[in-house]
Amino acid sequence: MSAFDDLLAFQRQTEALSSVAERLGWDQETVMPRGATEQRAEEMAAMEAVLHERRTDPRLGEWLEQAEPQDAEDQRILELISRDFRRASRVPARLATEIARQTSLAQGVWADARANDAPDDFLPVLSDILMLKREEASALADGGDLYDALLDDYEPGASQAQIAALFDSMRPRLVTLREDVLGAEFQPSALSGHFAQETQLRLARSCATAFGYDWARGRMDIAVHPFSSGRWQDSRITTRVVETDPFNCIYSTIHEVGHSSYEQGIDDDYAFTPLGRGVSMGAHESQSRIYENQIGRGAAFTGWLYQRMSDAFDGLSIPDAEGFYATVNRVTPGYIRTEADEVQYNLHIMLRFDLERDLISGRLDTVDLVEAWNARFLRDFGIAVDRPANGVLQDVHWAVGLFGYFPTYALGNVYAGCLNKAMAEAVPDLDRYLAQGDATPAVEWLRENMQRHGGLYPPRDLIEDATGSDVSEAPLLDYLEEKFSGIYRL
Known part of the structure; x- marks a missing residue:
C-alpha cells in the first residue's frame, strides 16, 4: 500500500470513532437517564483521549510527507488531514480530555439551571470551561488571536475582524427595517390556541418528508x-x-432537516474521509436557514402548511392562507434566539458574538455576564430580560464549549441569501411545487450545487462556485427588505 492508502485507512477508523463519540452526545441530549451524567462524562473523556491520540499519531506526519495525491480530491484530503493534525498536535492530550469531560458534565448543570432560572448554579461551571477554552485557544493560536483560533474550528479562514466588519455593515439596514416594521400600521395577528404534542410531531414529520428527509437514514x-x-x-x-x-x-x-440533509446529500464516495462532512458551520447554517426561512417561511410553502395545520387542528385562529403567511413571519420583540424572526435574528447573534469575544479575551468575567447580557439586550432590543432562562441561560453553546460558533449562524444567513438569489434564477417555477408541499426542486438544486461536495472546497469558494457571485450580505438584506415591506405594507 502507498503512504496515501495507509493514511486513508487510518483516517477511516478515526472518522468512524468520531461518529461513535457524536452518537454518545446525541444519546445524552435525548434518551440518556438523567442519573448517568457522571458516567457519560467519563465515557466522553475516554473517547476524546482515544481520538486525540489518533489525531496526533506521529505516523500521520510521516504519511503526509510521503503521500502523493493523484487528483484534486486527494490533494484536498491531504490539506484537511494536515490541518487537523497540526491543530490537534498543539493541544495537550490532558487538556482535550478534560474539556470533553467538563463540557459533558456542564450540559446537565446548564439544563437544571435553565429550568430553575438559577444562573448562579451554572456560572462557576462556565468559569471552569472558559479557563479550559482559553488554554486551548492559547495552544492553537501560537501567539495569535485567541478568539480567531477558536473561530477557525467552525469557519476555517474566517477572523473576528472580518465578521465584525460584516456585522457593522449589516446592522444599520436591519435596525432600520425593524423600526419600520414595528411601527407599521398593519400588524399580523398571532396564532392562538392549544396544539397537542402528538399532532405537532406528526405535522413536523410531514414537513421533514416534504423537504426530502431520508427516514431510512434518520430519525426525529x-x-x-x-x-x-x-x-x-x-x-x-x-x-x-x-x-x-x-x-x-x-x-x-425544518431547520434541523436542513442540517441533516446536507450530511445525507454528500457524495457517498466521501464517506469516512474528511470530505464526508459539511465544510464549515457557516455552510451548514446556510442549509438550515434557507430550508427554514426562504423556502419554509415563503408564501408558497406556508399556503400548503396552512391547509395541513387547519385540517390537523380542526381550524386555526387565522382565517386564510395570506394572513397565515403574515403570521408565520410576524416580527415581535422577543427574548429567544431560536424563536426570533428573520429581521431580528442576526441582532441576537451580534450580541452573543461581542459577549463571547469579551469572555475569551478576559474583558468580561463570568460573574458579570448576566448583568452584561441584560444591559446589552435592553440596548439592542428595547425590552428588559424578564428571567435568566430567557437571557443568558437560553443557549447550550457556552456550556459545551462552543466559543466561536455563534457568528456562523449569521454567516450562514448571508450564505443562504446568496444561494436563494441564485436558486430563484435557476428554478423559476419553484413556488408551483412548494405550493403543493413539494420542496424537491429546491433540495435537488442545493444538493447538486452545494451539498454533494461535502468538504471538497473551502467555505467561501463553495458558495461562490454555487452562486456564480462573490459572497455578500446584499442579497440577504435585499430579500429581507422586499419580503417584510410586502408583508407589512410599507
Whole structure:
C-alpha cells in the first residue's frame, strides 16, 4: 500500500470513532437517564483521549510527507488531514480530555439551571470551561488571536475582524427595517390556541418528508435544544414542542432537516474521509436557514402548511392562507434566539458574538455576564430580560464549549441569501411545487450545487462556485427588505 492508502485507512477508523463519540452526545441530549451524567462524562473523556491520540499519531506526519495525491480530491484530503493534525498536535492530550469531560458534565448543570432560572448554579461551571477554552485557544493560536483560533474550528479562514466588519455593515439596514416594521400600521395577528404534542410531531414529520428527509437514514427525537447529529447513513434530528406555539416545533424541525440533509446529500464516495462532512458551520447554517426561512417561511410553502395545520387542528385562529403567511413571519420583540424572526435574528447573534469575544479575551468575567447580557439586550432590543432562562441561560453553546460558533449562524444567513438569489434564477417555477408541499426542486438544486461536495472546497469558494457571485450580505438584506415591506405594507 502507498503512504496515501495507509493514511486513508487510518483516517477511516478515526472518522468512524468520531461518529461513535457524536452518537454518545446525541444519546445524552435525548434518551440518556438523567442519573448517568457522571458516567457519560467519563465515557466522553475516554473517547476524546482515544481520538486525540489518533489525531496526533506521529505516523500521520510521516504519511503526509510521503503521500502523493493523484487528483484534486486527494490533494484536498491531504490539506484537511494536515490541518487537523497540526491543530490537534498543539493541544495537550490532558487538556482535550478534560474539556470533553467538563463540557459533558456542564450540559446537565446548564439544563437544571435553565429550568430553575438559577444562573448562579451554572456560572462557576462556565468559569471552569472558559479557563479550559482559553488554554486551548492559547495552544492553537501560537501567539495569535485567541478568539480567531477558536473561530477557525467552525469557519476555517474566517477572523473576528472580518465578521465584525460584516456585522457593522449589516446592522444599520436591519435596525432600520425593524423600526419600520414595528411601527407599521398593519400588524399580523398571532396564532392562538392549544396544539397537542402528538399532532405537532406528526405535522413536523410531514414537513421533514416534504423537504426530502431520508427516514431510512434518520430519525426525529425531542430535545431541550434542537440539534442534528450524525452523517452518511445515520443523520438524526431533534425538535422541541410548546403546546401553545406549533411554529416552534415545525420550524425547528425544518431547520434541523436542513442540517441533516446536507450530511445525507454528500457524495457517498466521501464517506469516512474528511470530505464526508459539511465544510464549515457557516455552510451548514446556510442549509438550515434557507430550508427554514426562504423556502419554509415563503408564501408558497406556508399556503400548503396552512391547509395541513387547519385540517390537523380542526381550524386555526387565522382565517386564510395570506394572513397565515403574515403570521408565520410576524416580527415581535422577543427574548429567544431560536424563536426570533428573520429581521431580528442576526441582532441576537451580534450580541452573543461581542459577549463571547469579551469572555475569551478576559474583558468580561463570568460573574458579570448576566448583568452584561441584560444591559446589552435592553440596548439592542428595547425590552428588559424578564428571567435568566430567557437571557443568558437560553443557549447550550457556552456550556459545551462552543466559543466561536455563534457568528456562523449569521454567516450562514448571508450564505443562504446568496444561494436563494441564485436558486430563484435557476428554478423559476419553484413556488408551483412548494405550493403543493413539494420542496424537491429546491433540495435537488442545493444538493447538486452545494451539498454533494461535502468538504471538497473551502467555505467561501463553495458558495461562490454555487452562486456564480462573490459572497455578500446584499442579497440577504435585499430579500429581507422586499419580503417584510410586502408583508407589512410599507
